[in-house]
Amino acid sequence: MNEETTFKPCDLVIFGALGDLSRRKLLISLYRLEMASLIEPDTRIIGIDRFEGSNEEFVETIHKSLQEFLNEKLDEQTWLQFSARFSYLKIDLTQLDEYQILNTIIDGKSRVMVNYFAVAPFLFTNICQGLAQCGVLNEESRMVMEKPIGHDLKSSKAINDSVAEVFTEKQSYRIDHYLGKETVLNLLALRFANSIFTTNWNHNTIDHIQITVAEEVGIEGRWEYFDKTGQLRDMLQNHLLQILTFVAMEPPVNLEAQSIHNEKIKVLAALRPITIENVERKTVRGLYTSGEIKGIQVPGYLEEEGANTESTTESFVALRVDIDNWRWAGVPFYLRTGKRMTYKRTEIVVNFKQLPHNIFKESFAELPSNKLIIHLQPNEGVEIQILNKIPGIDENIKLQKTKLDLSFFDTFKNSKIFGGYEKLVLEAMRGNPTLFLSREEIEQAWTWVDSIQDAWAHLDAAPKSYPAGTWGPADADELITRDQRAWEE
Ligand code: BG6
Numbered sequence: 001m002n003e004e005t006t007f008k009p010c011d012l013v014i015f016g017a018l019g020d021l022s023r024r025k026l027l028i029s030l031y032r033l034e035m036a037s038l039i040e041p042d043t044r045i046i047g048i049d050r051f052e053g054s055n056e057e058f059v060e061t062i063h064k065s066l067q068e069f070l071n072e073k074l075d076e077q078t079w080l081q082f083s084a085r086f087s088y089l090k091i092d093l094t095q096l097d098e099y100q101i102l103n104t105i106i107d108g109k110s111r112v113m114v115n116y117f118a119v120a121p122f123l124f125t126n127i128c129q130g131l132a133q134c135g136v137l138n139e140e141s142r143m144v145m146e147k148p149i150g151h152d153l154k155s156s157k158a159i160n161d162s163v164a165e166v167f168t169e170k171q172s173y174r175i176d177h178y179l180g181k182e183t184v185l186n187l188l189a190l191r192f193a194n195s196i197f198t199t200n201w202n203h204n205t206i207d208h209i210q211i212t213v214a215e216e217v218g219i220e221g222r223w224e225y226f227d228k229t230g231q232l233r234d235m236l237q238n239h240l241l242q243i244l245t246f247v248a249m250e251p252p253v254n255l256e257a258q259s260i261h262n263e264k265i266k267v268l269a270a271l272r273p274i275t276i277e278n279v280e281r282k283t284v285r286g287l288y289t290s291g292e293i294k295g296i297q298v299p300g301y302l303e304e305e306g307a308n309t310e311s312t313t314e315s316f317v318a319l320r321v322d323i324d325n326w327r328w329a330g331v332p333f334y335l336r337t338g339k340r341m342t343y344k345r346t347e348i349v350v351n352f353k354q355l356p357h358n359i360f361k362e363s364f365a366e367l368p369s370n371k372l373i374i375h376l377q378p379n380e381g382v383e384i385q386i387l388n389k390i391p392g393i394d395e396n397i398k399l400q401k402t403k404l405d406l407s408f409f410d411t412f413k414n415s416k417i418f419g420g421y422e423k424l425v426l427e428a429m430r431g432n433p434t435l436f437l438s439r440e441e442i443e444q445a446w447t448w449v450d451s452i453q454d455a456w457a458h459l460d461a462a463p464k465s466y467p468a469g470t471w472g473p474a475d476a477d478e479l480i481t482r483d484q485r486a487w488e489e
Contacts, residue, residue: 017047286316291468
């Protein structure tokens with residue numbers, strides 16, 4: 001057995017085991033963990049849903065679902081091991097007395113009960129009450145929940161309050177799958193283990209930072225959910241702000257969950273509010289129209305299946321964010337994220353300041369500044385753009401832009417790069433809360449985002465259109481060129 005698997009086994013209870021989230025993400029991740037022998041051998045997986053079938057039929061449904069969503073052939077040996085972990089219970093989650101059935105299966109003495117809420121948030125309160133009432137929980141039990149944790153501060157507090165009646169903060173694991181991504185975690189290593197970055201990571205040397213999370217996908221059949229949410233709440237409130245906190249936080253005293261949470265909260269609290277006074281200068285909302293992505297014609301947002309053609313929800317957002325603290329004074333962060341963009345690309349670009357004097361005018365009238373580019377996905381890696389002399393015996397020194405390129409795949413050939421979900425599901429089973437969000441972080445992020453949302457509501461302006469397959473509306477370029485800067489191409 002792998003030495004990493006010596007944790008206490010779990011009863012992983014998946015509420016909504018046959019739902020979209022579970023089938024597309026959770027079960028795939030568990031299967032991959034199984035394949036890598038990372039799940040404790042005695043861990044069991046208990047699926048809860050409204051499905052009327054037997055245990056065997058449930059397992060068969062999971063089998064089909066894995067075949068559908070796994071981008072590779074199912075390994076039969078792994079499947080045999082994996083499927084042996086499953087049990088199925090039918091519970092109507094709104095009927096509190098039905099939770100009693102859990103007592104027939106949960107073994108709180110030799111296993112930790114990990115409750116994964118893979119259902120819509122309006123059911124969270126029912127689940128918490130049902131679990132409390134049937135008496136299966138103990139102080140080791142945990143709950144894992146996913147975004148959206150509310151759609152504003154008020155609703156987020158309501159969810160957190162109802163969960164808190166049953167689970168303590170220590171027992172509550174709130175997932176943002178970006179925090180499980182290898183390259184997001186690598187930000188800690190890059191920043192706090194390398195003195196060349198640690199000493200240069202501030203307003204003295206950095207001009208500005210860009211964070212781009214461009215998606216190729218559109219709404220993927222989730223029009224109703226997405227239309228109530230929009231890209232600001234769906235992506236920026238969580239994933240982009242989380243990346244931002246990792247880029248901007250002060251060095252934590254250690255890698256303990258509390259130390260990291262404390263530093264992230266300080267960054268969120270220092271975000272300069274975007275309000276009705278500055279919202280037009282600092283934000284751009286966009287909406288995709290039909291267009292072509294990789295040679296394929298795709299419909300516009302308002303032509304998607306189930307669309308309300310009057311919708312003014314944004315599928316793209318770009319922002320200038322200022323952080324009011326000592327380290328980042330005068331260093332803007334430009335954030336953009338959108339659906340149906342040219343291609344999938346998530347990256348952080350740290351643009352260093354220009355040098356005060358140029359002695360290489362023959363090569364460059366203006367010396368290009370150095371850049372550190374962190375590719376989060378796809379093609380995970382780190383790249384540094386520098387200027388080099390072109391080799392030659394000409395009397396003049398001629399410069400060329402070059403890059404130091406570290407691809408994770410080429411450099412760490414023997415290490416498997418797992419996705420964010422795998423990492424987080426594993427950490428939840430192991431009981432390590434470091435990569436999960438604290439209540440305070442989420443509420444701080446909502447406070448800041450609510451102010452933008454309120455300012456937009458006050459403006460009542462339609463989003464700017466951009467054809468699918470492009471990098472967003474022209475206004476997003478203006479947002480940055482106005483400051484004499486440009487998005488990284
Ligand atoms: C989810 C959003 O949280 O993240 C989706 O709800 C989005 O709308 C997805 O497509 C993007 O995740 P990833 O890992 O593919 O970048």
